[in-house]
Amino acid sequence: xxxxxxxxxxxxxxxxxxxxxxxxxxxxxxxxxxxxxxxxxxxxxxxxxxxxxxxxxxxxxxxxxxxxxxxxxxxxxxxxxxxxxxxxxxxxxxxxxxxxxxxxxxxxxxxxxxxxxxxxxxxxxxxxxxxxxxxxxxxxxxxxxxxxxxxxxxxxxxxxxxxxxxxxxxxxxxxxxxxxxxxxxxxxxxxxxxxxxxxxxxxxxxxxxxxxxxxxxxxxxxxxxxxxxxxxxxxxxxxxxxxxxxxxxxxxxxxxxxxxxxxxxxxxxxxxxxxxxxxxxxxxxxxxxxxxxxxxxxxxxxxxxxxxxxxxxxxxxxxxxxxxxxxxxxxxxxxxxxxxxxxxxxxxxxxxxxxxxxxxxxxxxxxxxxxxxxxxxxxxxxxxxxxxxxxxxxxxxxxxxxxxxxxxxxxxxxxxxxxxxxxxxxxxxxxxxxxxxxxxxxxxxxxxxxxxxxxxxxxxxxxx
Ligand SMILES: [Zn+2]
Numbered sequence: 001x002x003x004x005x006x007x008x009x010x011x012x013x014x015x016x017x018x019x020x021x022x023x024x025x026x027x028x029x030x031x032x033x034x035x036x037x038x039x040x041x042x043x044x045x046x047x048x049x050x051x052x053x054x055x056x057x058x059x060x061x062x063x064x065x066x067x068x069x070x071x072x073x074x075x076x077x078x079x080x081x082x083x084x085x086x087x088x089x090x091x092x093x094x095x096x097x098x099x100x101x102x103x104x105x106x107x108x109x110x111x112x113x114x115x116x117x118x119x120x121x122x123x124x125x126x127x128x129x130x131x132x133x134x135x136x137x138x139x140x141x142x143x144x145x146x147x148x149x150x151x152x153x154x155x156x157x158x159x160x161x162x163x164x165x166x167x168x169x170x171x172x173x174x175x176x177x178x179x180x181x182x183x184x185x186x187x188x189x190x191x192x193x194x195x196x197x198x199x200x201x202x203x204x205x206x207x208x209x210x211x212x213x214x215x216x217x218x219x220x221x222x223x224x225x226x227x228x229x230x231x232x233x234x235x236x237x238x239x240x241x242x243x244x245x246x247x248x249x250x251x252x253x254x255x256x257x258x259x260x261x262x263x264x265x266x267x268x269x270x271x272x273x274x275x276x277x278x279x280x281x282x283x284x285x286x287x288x289x290x291x292x293x294x295x296x297x298x299x300x301x302x303x304x305x306x307x308x309x310x311x312x313x314x315x316x317x318x319x320x321x322x323x324x325x326x327x328x329x330x331x332x333x334x335x336x337x338x339x340x341x342x343x344x345x346x347x348x349x350x351x352x353x354x355x356x357x358x359x360x361x362x363x364x365x366x367x368x369x370x371x372x373x374x375x376x377x378x379x380x381x382x383x384x385x386x387x388x389x390x391x392x393x394x395x396x397x398x399x400x401x402x403x404x405x406x407x408x409x410x411x412x413x414x415x416x417x418x419x420x421x422x423x424x425x426x427x428x429x430x431x432x433x434x435x436x437x438x439x440x441x442x443x444x445x446x447x448x449x450x451x452x453x454x455x456x457x458x459x460x461x462x463x464x
Contacts, residue, residue, distance in 0.1 A: 001022075001176075001462055001463070001464060002020065002021065002022035002023075002174045002176055002181055002462070002463040002464075003020075003021050003022075003460050003461065003462050003463060004018060004019065004020050004021075004183070004208075004210075004460065004461050004463055005018070005019040005021075005049075005050075005458065005459070005460040005461075006018060006428075006430065006455045006456065006457060006458065006459050006460075006461075007019055007028075007048065007049065007050075007458070008030075008032060008034065008043075008457070009030075009032070009066070009212075009430045009431040009455075010430055010454075010455040010456055010457040010458075010459070011433075011434055011437075011454075011455075011456060011457050012034065012036070012040060012370070012371075012433060012457075013036070013066070013214055013368060013370050013371075013431055013432060013433060014032060014033065014034045014035040014036060014040070014066035014370055014431075015032050015033060015034035015035075015040070015043065015044075015066060015070070016030040016031075016032040016061075016066055016067045016430070016431060017029075017030055017031055017032060017048075017070070018030060018185065018210065018430075019050060019055075020154070020172065020174065020183075020463075022153055022154070022174045022175075022176045022181075022463075023153040023174075023175070023176040023177075025056045025057070025151060025153050025154070026050070026054060026055045026056050026057075027055075027056065027057045027058070027059065027150065027153075027154050027172075028055050028057070028058040028059075028074075029058075029059055029061070029170070029172070029185050030059075030060055030061055030067045030068070030185075030187075031058060031060070031067070031068060031069075031070045031071045031074050031083075032064070032065060032066040032067040032068060032069050032070055033065050033066060033069035033070045033126070034066075035065070035066055035340075035342055035344050035370055035373065036342065036344070036370035036371055036372040036373045036376075037370075037371060037372025037373075038372070039372075040370075040372060041344075044070065044073070044126050045126070047077060048074070048077065049458065051077075051078060052074045052075075052077045052078040052079035053077075053078030053079065053080065055074075055079055055081070056081055056151070057081060057082065057084070057150050057151060057154065058071075058074070058079065058081065058082070058083045058084070058138075059083070059084045059085065059142070059150065059156060059170070060083065060084070060085040060089055060093065061089075061161065061167060061168050061169070061170065061185060061187030061188070062089055062092075062161065062163060062164055062166055062167035062168065062187055062188060063085075063088075063089045063092035063093040063095075063096050063164065063165075063166060063167075063250075064096075064164065064188065064248075065096060065100060065248075065340075067187070067188070068085075068089075068093045068096065068097065069096070069097065069100055071083060071093075071097065071135050072097060072101070072126075072127040072131040072132045072135045073126065073127060073131075074135070075131075075134055075135035075138060076127065076131055076134075076135075079138075080138075081138065082138055082139075082140040083135070083138045083139050083140065084140050084141075084142045084148070084150060084156075085139060085140075085141070085142065085166070086141065086142060086143070086144045086158065086166050086168060087141050087144065087166070087291065088144075088165045088166030088291040088294045089165075089166035089167070089168075090139045090140075090141055091166075091287065091290075091291070092164070092165060092166055092250055093139065094136055094139070095249075095250065096248065096250075097132045097135070097136070098129060098132055098136075098279075099248075099249070099278055099279055099339065100127075100132075101125070101127055101128050101129035101130075101131065101132045102129055102279040103279065103339065103340070103345060103346045103347065104125035104126055104127065104128065104345070105125050105128055105129065106279075106321065106346075106347070107125070107345050107346070107349075108124060108125040110388060114388055114389050142156070142158070143158070144158065144166075144293050144294070145158060145293075146158075152175065153174065153175055153176065154172060154173070154174060154175075155172070155173040155175065156170055156171070156172055156173075157170065157171040157173075157203065158170060159171070159200075159201040159202070159203045160198045160199070160200060160201045161186070161187045161188060161189055161190055161200050161201075162189070162190030162191060162192070162194070162197050162198055162199050162200035162201075163187065163188040163189060163190035163197070163200070163406050163407070164188075164190070164197070164250070164251040164252075164406055165197070165250065165251065165287075165288075165291060165294045165295060166291065166294055167187060167188060167190065168187055169184065169185065169186050169187050169189070169200070169201070169202070169203055170184065170185045170187065170203070171183070171184050171203040171204065171206055172184075172185065174463065181207050181208070181463050181464075182206035182207050182208070183206055183207060183208040183209070183210065183463060184203045184206045184208070184209045184210065184211075184420075184424070185210050186209070186210060186211045186212050186416070187212070188212055188214070188406070188407060188431065189211075189212055189407065189408040189412070189413060189416050190406055190407065190408060191405070191406070191407075191408060191409075191412060192408075192412055192415065194255075195255060195258055195259065196254065196255060196258060196288075196295050196296065196297055197294075197295055197296070198294075198295065198296055200408065200412075200416055201419070202416050202417070202418075202419025202420060203419075204420075205420050205421060205422040205424070206420075206424055207424060207425050207463070208424055208425060208426055208427070208428075208463055209417075209420070209424040209426075209427040209428070210427075210428050210430055210455070211413070211416075211417065211427060211428070211429055211430070211440075212407075212413075212429075212430060212431035212432065213413065213429040213430065213431060213432030213436050213437040213439075213440040213441075213454075214368055214407045214408075214431055214432050214436060215368075215405070215407050215408060215409045215410055215413065215432075215436065216410055216413060216429065216432050216436035216437055216438075216439050216440025216441075216443070217410065217435055217436040217438075217439035217440070218409060218410055218436070219409040219410055219411060220402035220403060220405050220409040221400070221401070221402040221403055222403075223403060224403075225259065225401070225403035225404060226259055226262065226263065228401065228403060229256075229259055229260070229263065229401075230263050230268045230269055232362070232364070232399060232401075233260070233263070233269045233272075233335075234268075234269055234270075236333065236360075236361070236362045236397070237269070237270060237272060237333040239360050240332075240333060240360050241333060241358070241360030241361040241362060241396075241397075242330070242333050242334045242335065242336065242355060242360075242361050242362075243333075243334075243335045243336070243361070243362050243363070243364055244335075244336045244338070244348065244351050244352060244355050244361070244362075244363045244364075244396075245335065245336070245337045245338075245363075245364045245366065246338065246339070246340065246341050246342070246343050246348045246352075246363070246365065246367070246375060247337050247338075247339065247341045247366065247367060248278075248339045248340070248341055249276055249278040249337070249339065250287065251406060252341075252366055252367060252404060252406055253276055253337050254288070254310050255404060256335075256337065256366075256404070257274065257310050257311070257312055257315070258310055260274065260312055260335070261310070261311065261312050261313075264312065264313055271312075271313045271314055272314065272332075272333050272334055272335060273314040273315075273316060273330065273332075273334040273335070274312045274314065274315050274316070274334070274335045274336075274337070275316045275317075275318055275327050275330075275334060275335070275336045275337065275338075276315075276316070276317050276318070276337045276338070277318045277323075277324050277327060277336060277337070277338040277347050277348075277351070278317075278318075278319070278338065278339060278347070279319055279320075279347075288310060321347075324338075324347050324350070325350070327351065328350075328351075328354045336348075336351050336355075338351055341367040341375070342367065342368075342369050342370055342373040342374070342375040342376070343369075343373060343374035343375040343378065344373050344374065344375075349387050349388065350387075350388075352385065352387060352392070353387045353388060353390070353392050355396060356385060356392050356393065356394050356395065356396045357392060357393050357394075357395050357396075358395060358396060359395040359396060359397070360396075361396040361397070362396055362397040362398070362399055363378060363396055363397070363398050363399065364399050364401055365378065365379055365398065365399065365400045365401070366400075366401045366402075366404035366405060367405065367406065368405065368407055370433075371433055374386075374387075378394065378398045379398065379400055381398070382394055410439070410440065410443065413440060414440075414443060414444070414447060417444060417447075417448065418447075418448075423448060423449070423450045423451075424450065424451075425451070426451050426452075426453070426461075427444070427450050427451065427452040427453070428452070428453050428454070428455040428461070429441055429444075429452060429453070429454050429455060430455045432454075434454070437454040437455075438454060441453070441454055
């Protein structure tokens with residue numbers, strides 16, 4: 001009998017890992033790191049409850065670290081087989097994991113120099129760029145659309161999730177004993193009617209459903225994102241301040257760049273320098289041009305108009321630590337976009353250490369901020385942030401812009417679910433903090449009368 005084990009993203013928003021076992025084979029759907037509180041991140045250091053050497057296949061919904069960031073550990077601990085993902089996800093996962101390896105090395109080096117951590121495990125990177133290389137060789141492309149046989153036991157259909165480039169929802173067909181069982185993995189569900197990315201698609205009716213619930217208890221702030229961004233930039237620049245946006249170099253960064261460029265061209269904001277500070281910084285425009293199937297930017301039309309919607313007038317990519325530090329010397333208004341998005345590590349830490357004490361500056365939080373993360377602390381009004389063993393006063397303005405979230409809000413999650421015209425036999429909610437998952441559970445019961453539960457960490461369920 002097929003079964004499914006929740007190895008992560010159960011009771012929390014990060015660490016997505018689902019183990020499907022059927023016909024004597026094991027398939028891992030996603031392999032993310034836990035992010036947020038210290039206790040949660042400790043889980044990353046522990047071995048998987050199932051030996052990676054016994055897993056036969058792995059498949060990725062998208063390239064965010066909470067869905068792919070534990071892959072180097074999986075390979076290091078014995079996983080020898082292919083990791084399937086669509087071409088854009090492969091490229092982004094490569095970038096993201098190299099970036100993450102570099103940043104973890106940089107963080108560990110800095111921690112060693114300071115030697116202020118009480119736990120020596122904090123001084124070791126979870127993995128290094130060297131650990132990442134062997135795993136990258138296991139990445140194997142699967143089609144962006146249409147069906148794909150992972151093996152005789154597992155068939156996968158991909159659907160646009162509208163969350164980041166390459167992001168998918170899956171319908172998995174499990175073939176066992178002459179019987180087919182279908183299960184949907186929502187992955188992370190994006191937004192409807194947003195710039196650049198296509199709308200999320202709901203896979204067809206299935207026996208079982210695993211659905212994310214990140215914003216299961218909340219709607220995003222209303223309002224025209226373009227106007228809100230213009231007003232914010234103008235207000236901060238007018239008082240001589242700079243803006244720090246914690247984010248990974250691909251995805252929301254381009255949404256910001258696209259809208260900032262539009263505002264610049266319409267002369268609704270002044271032209272100011274924008275720094276994308278990442279060790280693996282790349283030309284986003286080239287990337288988007290290579291993966292036209294993943295977005296609805298009309299690259300050909302834009303090219304013929306000699307206009308690059310993803311490049312700002314004063315745009316800088318910084319790769320080295322020295323270049324990154326030089327941004328500290330910029331005293332006139334600028335925008336700095338740097339990882340990590342939840343301020344759990346990475347170069348954004350030193351930008352915040354430098355910019356937070358000045359009330360002229362602002363921090364824009366656009367992504368989800370997990371419980372226990374520094375990003376959440378900022379969002380909840382912390383007056384002090386601990387960075388590099390120092391207590392940094394938070395005097396800068398902290399702005400949450402849910403309009404730029406890459407995650408569906410509550411009503412969008414329900415809209416996505418309404419794409420299923422028949423009730424699944426059973427649904428489980430994952431990838432949400434308990435209050436969010438429970439709120440979505442109540443809303444789904446109320447609206448669709450489905451049998452829906454909140455998934456529990458390490459629970460195994462039978463798919464009959
Ligand atoms: Zn995601």
